[in-house]
Amino acid sequence: MRGFILCLGVALVLAGCATTGGGSSRSDPLEPMNRRFYLFNNAADRLVMAPVAHMYTKATPKPLRASLTHFFHNVTYPDVIVNDFLQGKLHQGVSDISRFVVNSTVGVFGLFDVARHMGLKAHKEDAGLTLAHWGVGRGPYLVLPFVGPDTLRNTPSLLMSVVTNVLFYVGNAALTVPLAVFDVINARANASSSLRFVHENAVDPYVFTRNAYLQHRNYLFHGGHLPLNAVEEMMLPPPLVPSAPPPLRGPARHPDKSGVVAKPRPSRDIGVRPSHPGE
Amino acid sequence: MGWQKSGGRVGISACVFILCIGMAQAHAVSVQPAVAVIARFQQTLLSVMKKAPELGFKGRYRILAPAVRESHDLPFIAEITVGPYWPQLTAAARAAFVRTFTQLTVATYAAQFDGYSGEAFQETAAHAVAGGDVLVETTLTAHGRKEATLDYLLAQSGSHWKIDNIVANGVSDLALKRAQYTAVIQNKGFPALLAMLRVKVAQLSKAR
Numbered sequence: 051m052r053g054f055i056l057c058l059g060v061a062l063v064l065a066g067c068a069t070t071g072g073g074s075s076r077s078d079p080l081e082p083m084n085r086r087f088y089l090f091n092n093a094a095d096r097l098v099m100a101p102v103a104h105m106y107t108k109a110t111p112k113p114l115r116a117s118l119t120h121f122f123h124n125v126t127y128p129d130v131i132v133n134d135f136l137q138g139k140l141h142q143g144v145s146d147i148s149r150f151v152v153n154s155t156v157g158v159f160g161l162f163d164v165a166r167h168m169g170l171k172a173h174k175e176d177a178g179l180t181l182a183h184w185g186v187g188r189g190p191y192l193v194l195p196f197v198g199p200d201t202l203r204n205t206p207s208l209l210m211s212v213v214t215n216v217l218f219y220v221g222n223a224a225l226t227v228p229l230a231v232f233d234v235i236n237a238r239a240n241a242s243s244s245l246r247f248v249h250e251n252a253v254d255p256y257v258f259t260r261n262a263y264l265q266h267r268n269y270l271f272h273g274g275h276l277p278l279n280a281v282e283e284m285m286l287p288p289p290l291v292p293s294a295p296p297p298l299r300g301p302a303r304h305p306d307k308s309g310v311v312a313k314p315r316p317s318r319d320i321g322v323r324p325s326h327p328g329e
Numbered sequence: 330m331g332w333q334k335s336g337g338r339v340g341i342s343a344c345v346f347i348l349c350i351g352m353a354q355a356h357a358v359s360v361q362p363a364v365a366v367i368a369r370f371q372q373t374l375l376s377v378m379k380k381a382p383e384l385g386f387k388g389r390y391r392i393l394a395p396a397v398r399e400s401h402d403l404p405f406i407a408e409i410t411v412g413p414y415w416p417q418l419t420a421a422a423r424a425a426f427v428r429t430f431t432q433l434t435v436a437t438y439a440a441q442f443d444g445y446s447g448e449a450f451q452e453t454a455a456h457a458v459a460g461g462d463v464l465v466e467t468t469l470t471a472h473g474r475k476e477a478t479l480d481y482l483l484a485q486s487g488s489h490w491k492i493d494n495i496v497a498n499g500v501s502d503l504a505l506k507r508a509q510y511t512a513v514i515q516n517k518g519f520p521a522l523l524a525m526l527r528v529k530v531a532q533l534s535k536a537r
Contacts, residue, residue, distance in 0.1 A: 166474075250533060251437060253525045254509040261508045262500045269499020274478070276499055281480055282458050 078260060084193040088256050091198060095238075095245075103238040117161040119240060122233045123172070124153050124160025129214040133175035137183040145170055174270050176211065178204030182271050191260055199263040360455045363463035363483040363490040370400040370492075371450040371467070374438070378445040386536045389439040397438060402484065402491035403431045409493075410506040411522075414514050422519065429526045436533040443536060447472040450479070461485065462493070 078084065107115070127150045134143035149170040157164040166172070181203050182188070189202025197208070212218055217226045252258035269276055373396040377389050384392065397403070407430040408415050408423075418426065454466040465481045480496040494503040513522045 247441070250440065251529065252509060253522065253529065254512050257509045257512045258505055261505050265500045265504065266498060272499075274499075276480075276496070278456060278458065278464065281464060281482075281496060 078191045080190050080192065084191065084260075085256055087193040087195050088259070090195055091193065092255075094196065099235075099238045100242075102235055103242060106235050107239050107242070115236065115239065118232065118236050120153070120157070120163045121160045122236060124150065124157070125216040126211060126214070127153075127160075128216065129177075129211050130173055130175045132210075132214055133177060133180045134173070136180045137175065139175075142173055146173060174274070176204070177207040177209075178267070179271055181206070188264075191264065199259055201264075201267070204267075359457050359461075360463050360465075363481075364452060364455050364465055366400050366483060366490045366492070367465045367467065367481050368452065370396055374442055375445075375448065375450065377439075378442045378448060381443050381445060386439055386443075386534060389442065390435055390534075393438050393442075394435045397435045398431070399489075400492055401434065402486045402493055403427065403434060405484075405486065405491075406430070406434075406493060406503060406506075409503060410510045411514065411519075412507055412511045414511065414519065418519065422523075426519075426523060426526075429523060429530065432530045433526050433533075436530050440533040440536040448476070453478075458482070463490065 110118075127146065131143055131146045131150060134140075134146055149165040149172065152165040152168060152170065153160045153163060156162075163172075178201065186203055192200045192202060192205070194200050200208075217229055220226050248255050248258055268280070272280065373393065377384065377392050381389060404427050407427045410430070411418070411426065415423070448469060448471050451468050451470060452465060453468055456464045456466075458464045462482055462484045465483065467479045467481070468475050469477045469479055477498050478496075481492050482494040482496075483490045484493050485491075494501055496502070510522055513525065
């Protein structure tokens, strides 16, 4: 175990070095492997998870699904609380303990989000965000089989989310295994509209998912409200190809020589902004 | 002499105060038209969502098309999304791309905003940002519960303020499109990208 933690620590430090000032290809050096896992996950989803989630959605009324979502969110909430304190967010940690206690008792084991009505809003924290908080570099983007998008820095979250889950300590497999299966199916059902959006709108679903995931992680890193300079910086992404791009293929290969070309707007700063730090 | 000194201080303070008021007013003037553009566009979205079933996809598209063209700087956004490849495109290719990109943008709105369940938009803040642009921060709520943050970056295009980018829950629409489009052009060429966007428009148009 010590060896594993040491290896992970070294890998994260190296990952931090590797990504300073990284552009698109730098943040995804494992793209060929990631794309293969992405296709694998998509196939598994299409063949197994999507039909199961569809049946689940048809068989359960919306209020029941909402309550189950609250319940599964509540049993994983100690992960948020632990990471609040690991990041030194004491006030948020106390608020999240109150939220967990209120929802676990008054909210009937978390089936109802009573705490929200008492002004105790939900936060999102995990081990990856804690490592980011303490300056650990993001590391390469990863697509893990059966898990989905991730980064090297975020991988400890996989273990930590298990050991901080209330169900992990129940000790009755006859109860916890079916609940864990329901958790996965419920989460997949909740993600249906987002996945449909990717399917309907993305011309390169892999690039879409990767960039959306990394940007959203950065947003979570900033507590759900990006600072003004981060928003300004992300408005225009860094150039994919810093120097001259490779020539276009097909009919548009040769530049128009008729002189009828749309004038670029020189007042705008196109594609020269730096990539944003953080997640 | 003391009176003169204190009088001088009062004078300087008054000047600073007036300058601050002036700057605050200038800020308000520069931000307000951009905020109005967002309020008008979101109002149109809400009215379309409330009548979504009766309107159907085509009805929603018909209402949203002028609203999107008026509020979004689509030619500029289209140019940014293909990044370094734009100067290599012919005038005809650019025109075809902007046309298809416009259809895709409107079709995406018409397909996504296809119903109403207590949603509302709230403006939370507006700031003047670098380059004279304006950032308008809003939230989307459903039955009073926050669903998403929507930040709009607007720039002046001629005499109008228009949207250049939308950041939803920290995810930049412009950055996502640019990352995908440049990847497709790099791997498959510009004609393939144009064909893919046309297929997307056709697929979205099948929505109810």
